[in-house]
Amino acid sequence: MKAGELMEIIPMRIYAHDQPAGLRLLVDRVWPRGVSKVNAALDDWTKTIAPSTELRKWFGHDPEKFAEFTTRYRAELDANPDTPAFVTQVATSKQPVLLLFGAKDEAHNNAVVLKTYLEEKLSTRA
Template sequence: MTRISIQRVYAAAAPGEGVRILVDRLWPRGLSKDKAAVRHWLREVAPSDALRHWFAHDPARWDEFQQRYFAELDAQPEVVRELRSVLAGHPHVTLLYAAKDEAHNNAVALLSYLRRHGTAA
């Protein structure tokens, strides 16, 4: 099973963190592709624009955001399959996100989803 870490995309790549996968729908502001050191950008696995705007990084909406996001993922099995395919090819990956909130972002929710479905260690 793949070991998955989470890190803000603006943090420098560190040795041993595995393959870096950006899981945001939009490219992070002010960050060059070289500096980001992203191997895969899976924008389709990110929450929809409508869900992102509704959530607006409001911690009071976190539980509902996760439920809605998980429903979006369940409705897109091909997107989840693509993510699992990328994960299966690497012993360790780091999911990258741009949000400032380290506890309430789509990468945290995505890791929870993957753990619930037996995909992540």
């Protein structure tokens, strides 16, 4: 990776086969069903970065609520005291960062929002 180049951030279902190598971060507050901690082979479970339980339950993976979910989740990230350390963890990775999640909907979930959020934060650091 060259200086000034952004880290590759990949949202991916934890259940997906053929996952690329990289820093493996579970970004859900709840452990995914049917996945053993050994098989998950995580580098970190960043549950404090995940949406609050209240926001997660309100959203309920309803695509019609995704725009409002995005706004609310980004506000939570901005207010979260753990966010700066998480951004640094991603920024200092020497390998692609996999944002692993359990949701079935690969387009409407917290990892997708988090990817965009991180890319914006990292682009202002460069």
